[in-house]
Amino acid sequence: MYPKVKVFLHSFLIIVIAISCQSKDTFSWNAGFSxxxxxxxxxPFVEYFYQGQSIAGASSGVGINPGWEITSGGYVGGDKYKTVPDSIAVKWICGVDRYSYEGGSKLPRNKMLELFKTKAIDSYGNRQEYSLIVAGMAPGGNVTIWMQGGTGSTEICKFKTxxxxxxxxxxxxxxxYITEHRTISEAFKESSFFWKIHGIPYSVWEKGEKEYDYDIGFSSExxxxFALTFYTKDGSLFQVDNKSSFLPWKYRFVSYPKNSDHLSKKKKLPVQIHIQWYSQDESRWFNGDIIMPQNLEKKINSSQFDRMIISIEKDTQDKVIGDIYLVNKSKQDKIMSFQLGVYNESLKKLMAPEYSLPKGFVFPKWEGREHLEFPELDYWQEK
Incomplete structure (x- = not known):
């Protein structure tokens, strides 16, 4: 027998033996956190167990805040093929109040086994192998567990630590060190603005946040x-750009096809939108953060709106005014206006306040453990 043939047969035999030895409840997955x-x-630290034996885990020596349900990397341990766990242990330090949380929970193993076998459905309706079990760690000691495969994600359970x-x-x-770090950290400054505007919604991580079936359109004369980043109450985020959601100005209300890709799936409502609007040659940039009306969920629930449109009429010297509408096939309801400032390259600054607030906005009461001296917030508010 030729040597190459012998090597091939030997390799093939090893693969066959490995497959035959793989248990029917053993799958290729890794541990993650969010x-x-x-x-x-x-x-953050997470460890998964089966019948009291550790089978996988992940940890990180630094802080993470990738977005709720978005997986962050770190040190991962465990074999490639692992049995499905029946319990979990977690611990972390909350970045808002510095409380240390620790605890664990039983996991719904039968449900997880079934999901591994049926696979995940991604944003485009395709089936993907589940490859991650992710532990989300939030203020108040709230934990959510997801199974994820590609862009598909399924919530497994919630518990408190x-x-x-x-x-x-x-x-x-x-x-x-903490005091000095907060003084110089731009990331902390950005987060403290977010806390001042939105507070700490402890209950949303305990109860979960509702999703709505709506799509998003952007239109400009x-x-x-453009590029939009949507932030939700629970710290999730998603993005939109001109490739998938642009509506010609004269057809923004008249023509009404549903967007065909992932933007038309169910999603949470935004509490804040970061927007960049820039010319085709990228010589002029407008930036800003739009704070959404605090009664947005009530408006959605009381009507049959199924599209949100962000619109900007035209470019001006130093700033532009835009509007946000809730739309359906028969009507459109303008819910707020916003302002964007042009970025002045020579001065290295925006020529208008970064934040736009809607009419009647009320800053929430601060519920954090420590009394914080929030930095001054420069904003434009609709009259």
Whole structure:
């Protein structure tokens, strides 16, 4: 027998033996973790067990806040093919209040086995192998577990962990470091703005956030490019650009086909939208953050709106005014206006306030453990 043939047969035999030895409840998956955007987790650790034996885990020595349900990387341990776990242990330090949380829970193993066998359905309706079991860690000690495959994600369960007290509360050096870090950190400044505007919605991580069947359109009289990032109450985020959701100005209300891709699936409502609007040659940039009306969910629930349209009429010297509508086949309801400032390259600044607030906006009461001196918020508010 030729040597190459012998090598091939030997390799083939090893593969066949490996497949035959794989248990029917053993799958290729890894452990992951997640935390809400602007409500991060420091030093996250997760470990999965089956019948009291550790089978997989993940940890990180730094803080994470990739967005709720979005998986963050870190050190991952465990074999490639693993049995489905029956329990979990987690611990982390909350990035908002520095409380240390630790605990665990039983997992619905039969449900997870069935999901591994039937596979995940991604954003485009295709089936993908589940490859991750993700632990989301949120303020208040709230944990959510998901199974994920490609862009498909299925919630498995929720549970609460025990508050172990303030991390290094009496450590003088550590407290000094935290104070100095907050003074110079742009990331902390951005998060503290978010807290000032939206507070800490503890209950949303405990109960979950409702999703709605609506799509998103963007329209402008001048066909500038655009990019939108939508932030939801629970710290999730999703993005939209001109490739999938642009509506010609004169047809923004008249023509009404549903967007065909992932933007038309069910999604949470935004509480804040970051927008960039820029000319085709990228010589002029307008930026800003739009704070959505606090009664948006009530408006959606009381009507049959199934599209949100963000519109900007035309370019001006230093700023532009835009509008947001809720739309259906028969009517459109303008819910707010917003302002964007042009970015001045020579001055390295926006020529208008970064934040736009709707009429009647009320800043929430701060519920965090520590009294924070929030930085001054420069904003434009609709009259």
């Amino acid at each position: 935390a809400p955007k602007h409500y991060g987790a420091t030093g 025990e508050n172990k007290g303030v991390w290094k509360e009496n450590d003088t050096e550590y407290n000094k 001048e066909e500038y490019k």
